Amino acid sequence: MKRLLLILTLLAGAAQAREDQVQIHGNAAGAQTLSQPEPGVTAADYRFNDRGRGDVIQAHWRLDASGLPVSYEAKGNDYWKVEFSERFGRDVQGLARWRNRIEQGETKAAGFYLPANPPPEFMGVLARALLKAPGRRLPLLPAGEARLEGGADVDASGRKLTLYRISGIEFTPVPVWLDDKGDTAGVIDDWFEVLQASLLPALAELQRAQQAADQAWHARLALQHSHKPQGALLIRGARLFAPVSLGVRAGMSVLVRGERIVRVEPDADLEVPAGAEVIAANGRFLMPGLWDVHQHFSNVDGVFDLIAGVTSARDMANDNLPMLARVHRFDAGTELGPRVLLAGIIEGIGPLAGPTDVRVDTADKARAAVDWYADHGYAQVKIYSSFSPALVAAVADRAHERGLRVSGHVPAFTHARAFVEAGADEIQHLNFILLNFFPDVKDTRTRDRYTVLADRLAQFDFNDGRFADFVTFLRQHQTVLDPTLVVLEGLFSGEPARAAPALRPVVERFPTVVKRRQLSGAVAVPPGKEAVYAQALPGLLRMLKKLHEGGVTIMPGSDGFAGYSLHRELELYAQAGIPNAEVLRIATLVPARVLGVEKDRGTIAAGKLADMILVDGDPLKDMSDIRRVHRTIKGGQVYEPAALEQAMGMTSR
Template sequence: MLRFLAAALLAACGAHAAVAATRTDTITIQGNAAGTQTVDAAAGGRVHAEYAYNDRGRGDHITADWTLDDAGRPTRYEGRGNDYMKAPVEEHFSIAAGTASWHSRTERGEAPAAGAFYVPNNAPPEFLGVLARALLKAPDHRLALLPAGEASIEAQGSVQVDGRELHHYRITGLGFTPQPIWLDGEGATAAIVSGWFSVVPAALAKGLEPLQAAQEAADNAWSARLARELVRAPKGGLLIRDARVFDPRDLSVSEHTSVLVRGERVVRVAPDAALQAVADAEVLDAHGRFLMPGLWDNHQHFSDVDGLLDLANGVTSARDMANDTDAFLKRVARFDDGSEIGPRVLKAGIIDGTGEFAGPTKMRVDSAEDAIKDVDWYADHGYVQIKIYSSIKPELMPLIAARAHERGLRVSGHVPALMSARQFVEGGADEIQHLNFVVLNFLFPGVQETRNRDRFIKVAEHARAFTPDKPEVREFVAFLKAHHTVLDPTMTIFEDLFSGDPTAITPGLETLAPRLPPQVRRAMFAGALPVPKGQEEAYRAAFPAMLALLKSLHDAGVTIIPGTDALAGYQLHHELELYAKAGIAPAEVLRMATLVPAEVMGVTRDRGAIAPGKYADLLLVDGDPSRDITDIRKVATVVKGGKVYDPAAIERALGILPRPASP
């Protein structure tokens, strides 16, 4: 089937099967128009493209020129502009005397050019179409990639949209999962579609449903296969013997302890001597390793392989803090029925206002009537929390909170622009996402417009001024404690933003990055803010100041629950390491990542500790993270609902290299 479609496309397209002479695409984020891509093709394989989009004041703007050979491979590429966080981008690739050379902000290298395809770091989306067409021409539809890796392409069928037949392909080798792309009958790029970010001709912008449905079917089949291969359900019970069991309720560690699991729940926890061999129970010998309740990530946005990455790293419970209202609900249902690997997910529904900086959601409101309607929709669809976003009119915020509380939902969010964090809590918020909004409270009313990058930049400039000994800091910390306000600080985000070096690997991922597939690894460079001249010292001091603020909040008894808003699983481990770096005892950090979220979300009957009657959501760790929090990375075995997961097997399935052996 693939060879037939490829031959047909090549016959129709000729030697440079590429794009229409001039084409303008619409870029959408969560279905909302966010930017454009313009592609101009000339004779001789020369192409010029420009794309730009706005995502709440952030977003790439790239202008690029490239030339292709007769096989559709780039012989020259020049790109310039800015990345998502507005850091400058300049990238060059060329071939001379059979040698390919490239350099950009983060890479520089040379390699033999024969038969290889260079993948730029910050290319316009159209370059995915360039790769697809080159793969269709290549022997066995496979190409070596530069700087590293290999890609292949597979046909998935076709779909009729408005009388046009569009062909669905999946490219393997660019990420953890196959990358879908659509080509038309002449081989031109027809659409790049996802639930989050889509690039399509304006004529197709309203007809994406059949394309999304076809992609979803292929993705679901891939996920279901992995669920069959990577999950093991013991035939009888499961008896874990000789474990060192951590109890976050009193921070104790019980040596030589056994845990008996039947079905999805723990039925007994006892000393090894008191719990001998059990008929029909499979025995898992812990050999004295550390057994603890499953971790929580309290700030995720699920897509693609997040569920797999969570289970590979011991995350068995999570909160999704904003997502689409269609595919996401189906994904959670698959997590629950076992046809896709993922944690137990509690859902928070986002509501925002309108305007240039509105968030990535269809739930955008300007009136009390519409706001109440959206709260009710979320409540009716099993959500447990409302997340208020930055463009909500301040006068609507208390109305949303009141209705949410009336429907039994918690209320959290970004502090809306033109409000302070104090006003947000007084208006009924139970929780604040992101620690920068606590710092911004001290800058109010001088800084009120926080829908744009100022919510990061102003914090970077001024965070060092608000030390825990300052009266205004002590007073606000006491205010949060008195109001039982919960904080979801996402510290890894700010370490990354304020690192000052966009050419460095994202902090905390330095040892992981070399293990990742090559094209995934290239995306692991920091999303650091550009540092204005004269602000170098302020930026260097900003993150240490935020760690000190985090410690003062914890010491005052403010409830803190860890979340990432970043790479699933692995980055949660680093989030916990940052809490310990701030001075919080490792055992306390483990309690914050297990029991405390269960208490906050009202699910302690089922989660938060290893005890009879609770879900058998556990992880076995080589080491003792209650003493050295970095041992939390050494996850050996994960159990969710009595089913057993091998982290190493999950990583192999995603193309992640094995973890280095412990010394």
């Protein structure tokens, strides 16, 4: 009889099993399978593959009558394949205990335990608990508070789906869709979807509803935190940095009317115009706005750019039509963000192709993709890892014919020299420069393009004549390098249970739950490789310095958490031995020159756009002072970084 009951229980659980499809940019990447192995217990098996990376989570949990977890267990690996396990339980006396790779604790306080590495279904679990909670608010464990607001209803194949938005989890409300039975219908963000397979035909409509809610949220934020002077704007008493001469002049004034600078003179020579709004710099360091030439905009990246003093940026591949719309909102002032130049991705065909729908396998299709980008105002094209090396020249020729630059990852099965010879103007990521000297590393479509780096650095001598010859080759071809050192540092010098080095100066000021979600992201060091990995960053810094000294043009890009990662990129350049004044030029004037907008940006001069930042401190003496942005000015509009951080839920500086 017991055996029969067990079989019936298992069959009941199987009958209730549900499989959600995981998609990355519309392409199937994995699945989330939910089942009930026994009454009252939900089990999730969640896994996806993103070019060799991706989460694998096996979890099960039990809830009380209010929808709060009373037990939770999970194991698996995170996106970078670092293993983890997690356990939570509340005993009959009401004592809750938890342990995961970043924390452990206990409390008798009531609350919803939010796992450190949950499957997407847990957002639905939280939404249902919030629907039952008074005022749709719940304390979170280990800390924080979640709040729920309702949104749009959408009819999908005869089923009513409701959009809910949960605040207190991320910087912006997290969307989750519930169906008319209260089950989780989908969790969707800009690039990533977890959705019941039967609802995939409704994905575009669900995305539109989410985007409308997101845009209304951004518009309110922009209205509250953009200050446009009624008349002229005068910055007075500044120490003015000149990226051309690398000099600094004290006691300088800058007069702005509208979006442009009209006069730059010593304080004594410039009278305060009638009705002008005056910003007393009080000796603060005034410099052109920063550039970040490697971003993938989503969510609140634009806000954190302005917090960090980034007034110009380049998006290095995105969902094309939504990104064009986002740039329009940045320019219109209905969403906070910098000025953005666009690079359109072109990828090849295959199972390891990157997350884009612009995938081509012929020269004609490649040229058509270039034409689409040129027709839509893109500044360049970015070739990705699965692209056929045989087609690079065709892309480069058409791009140059249309006035576009060409850059990218060095495609798999070729190397950096050949990529440049085929017509590339620029290379993303410093690791591809090193891999030029290791032709045995052929397939760079997976995470191997990062994980082999430490071993290869240990094997290479940068005094080798081959390296000097290659530096000369890059200089002669005027090849530009976007090193993204900050990403490589995070992978090789980070720790899987800590925040990335770029965020450590600020992460303690993040909202509690957001901070917790940043405590992951490094590659796990293979046993016995600790010494090799410890030398990876010093080796990369030596390489960067030799490239700079050899005359190779460098532009700073973060490819990570917006704003603060760019600050860390500049700190790493200084740490490599590049003089601070030259680092500031690299961050301001150099991108403006390379990307063809020097007429309007890159220096503080009459006639140029009023894109500037005031810094507390002196980054010429200490590059970390670049983190102390007091005011950001973009096109004459003034933004207060401290107030924007507060709006993001951060504590004061």
